Amino acid sequence: MITLLLLFFPLAAALFVFLAGHKMAAKLALGFAVIELAISGYAVSKFLKEGSDAFFVFKPWIDYPKVSFHLAVDGLSLLMILLTNFLTPIIVLSAFNRIIPRAKSYFALILMMQFALLGVFMAMDGLLYYIFWELALIPIYFIALQWGGENRVAITLKFFIYTLAGSLLMLFGFIMLYWYNPAHTFDIRELYQSAVSAKNQSWLFWMFFLAFAIKIPIVPFHTWQADTYRESPTQGTMLLSGIMLKMGTYSLIRWLLPVLPLGVAQWGPLAIALCVIGIVYASIIAIKQKNLKNLLAYSSLAHVGLISAGIFAFNIQGLQGSVVQMIAHGINVVGLFFCADIIFNRTGSQDVYGLGGIRNKAPQFTTVFMVIVLGSVALPLTNGFIGEFLLLYGVYEYNTWLSVFAGLTIILGAVYMLRMFKKVMLGPTSLPAEGFTDLQWNEMLALGIIVVFVIVMGVYPKPILQLAEPALQLILNKSIN
């Protein structure tokens, strides 16, 4: 019951917000998002008491081909659900005091998006999962299309077709899996059991990997990313970078590793090499960026490269690190894009080299921005540190040399993030920064919450590790056998 409530509440909320009209849209959406967060808080307490059995939902849906409405929540899913439900109210809050045309559609789409994302994290039936996966694309496409920047039409279309192409390959892969497994079903429990031959796993791996690699994105499938992040409205960018790309990394852990272990064993080295190349490549590009949003997009690319590398390292440290870092990255990147939005909103500029001296005008803003930047460069005692440490440790266990290259992300990350911070915030007050006003209440609230989590998670990450571990261990055992 709690599972259905958790899943469908945002959908109902989206309808309600859409019907309620433009004036109330933002406030209602925030209210609903907070209620949903409270529901997920209740879900956590229930999970701790009763374990994942309390969340099991299984209803036959389509007789032929056998598809069931099968939802389940384990530690991994629960963390992803928490991330989604934690970030959604912050994303809504970040849109307060901004002029948003056709507000009711905007906020309804954000809540729709939340619904689809939650579905992805809960669905345990291949086709059901696929439907939610595709469904998540529709709201974000329309958010970027209708409220985006100047070049939005071409860029969002590229984004849509690119990711849809990946998804359709995955659909094809799922249909193949359906016929390969003797039970002829999409049920994840059967898919975990079924022994597809090594030869077939070898090519099926690519059907799934491409879909996830495009979504995450892993270099060289990342070409849609920076443009889309830049042209989307801020809330769209936050949804994309904060939550949606976690769909990809989550799916690597949930579907790719345990369902096609032999395929992963065969192609994993290539995949991890791609991830590490991506880390170095994205970091170098990020150093050269002049546009603030582009810089953040490439830094995000480097981070998710490390997350994926940790996943393909295929050991418990790597997986643990990836889960922690998914959450940390989600929180940090939303904070960073919000800061970028605040700067753009006040100064009208995203040019790193044209700004400067904002600190003189807005000390509060400078402090919170600083903390989030530090979290993102993985300073010890911030949330970024734990994740990156575990990830690098995992990669190190896998291969020493790879970890050396992957470790460059910390150095290079510090270079471009701190330099960006210096150029934008410090120094003499630049022309665009004249008249920069400090944080408004909604900005203070949203960024304050993020800052608290950057530090708390950095100091005490244990609950996350504990929640994730049994689920990850289970998946790891499945795939090694």
Added chain:
Amino acid sequence: MNVLTYTCCLGLFCLVAEILNLRKILVPVIIAGLAAIFFVNVLEWAQTAPIIIGGMDMSRMMRVDHFSIAFSGLSIFTAALIFALSSDFYKDEPHHLSDYLAILLFVLSGTLVLFSFWNLVMLFLGIEIVSISLYIMAGSRRFDIRSNEAGFKYFLMGSFASGVLLFGIALIYGASGSFELDKIAAYVSAGAVSPMFLIGTMLMTMALLFKVAAVPFHFWSPDVYEGSPSLVTATMATLVKVAFFAAFYRLMVNGLIGVHDYTGDILMIVAAATMIIGNLIALTQDNFKRLLAYSGISHAGYMLLAILSLQTNSSSALLFYGTAYVLATIGAFAVAIPVFSAMKYESISAFNGLGKKNPLMAAMLTMSMLSLAGIPPLAGFLGKYYIFSEAIKNGYIWLTVVAVVASIIGVYYYFKVILAMYTKDADDVVVKPTPLYLIVMILCVVLSLVLGIYPGVFTQLI
């Protein structure tokens, strides 16, 4: 069989109504009649008795089975939707209303014959009833030169294809000694298939590929779709296309399944070419009706996959796909026709700014386009899914890969329409659909959604 009789009677009633001057109540009466016929059709599901007329057993000519009843139901429903659109569509020409409606009913009765034929002569009759009615309807805007062109072109090409079909039937008869499907199948399974039979099979396949507008026999369709009055285009794209496919399937599965190895290779190439070329040419279209024509061609390619997969019972997949396709296409036309009549032209730019001018219509067209593109949770997605799944089960893995690639291309042009509505600037022309159009478009979209979420009704029907 009763269904066919009643439909013909309804058609005759239309012609009489003209004399009695009952034009105003005609459309409601027809829709009520179709609802009754639909009901009769459903009743036949439980017991499919052999058809006996005047003491003669007609089951050598036509057979009512679950396949025919299911497709008849779809056909009658589709026709009812088209009738609902027609009263407003023909309001400029009230004098001919009853003629058009009667002809449309005859198209419907032709399709009913196509679903239940058991004899190649009946197949030919069904195709001719449908085609000849369509020739007239395509040219029904008498003073519009393009409508004339469409009717004439369709007539020339179509009669040629009918000739080929007849020739094929003759050769098959010559080889097997029968027109009846089961006897033909028995002849094939006895071994020793003569070359004449194979040539006959080939000719029939060609003619049917022409009728469903598969590459390389597709050239007529964009021109005819573009020139015909929009509602006639909708009829051709939905009712008639699905009917020809069902007839094709029935012929293949009941009569020619034994030579599937022989036809399969050719159909495979045709299907791949149809999906790719249909989608690629659609990319360059500016005219909405031509766009839907090419989209229809590419959908024909997907439906050919179902015909290829006939070793496993893929008729359910065909029915589901057909239903999804019909709902989406009629939904699109229900939006497009009022837009075209307000804007006075039929290119994609007619939809510019519809998202601001009329959000409801824009949303409905968006859903229809998404369903055609095969995006969940709409019916089009599951339709594609079933077709792909059946094809993979039958071992057509590479063809399915081609289908997947083709449908990625397809997304681009469906989105062209969506982009026009939401990103281009609006002008001042007011677009206001009549209530009937609104009902039809909303009904289509809602059914698309319902079918996409609860496909259970259809999946194991036949």
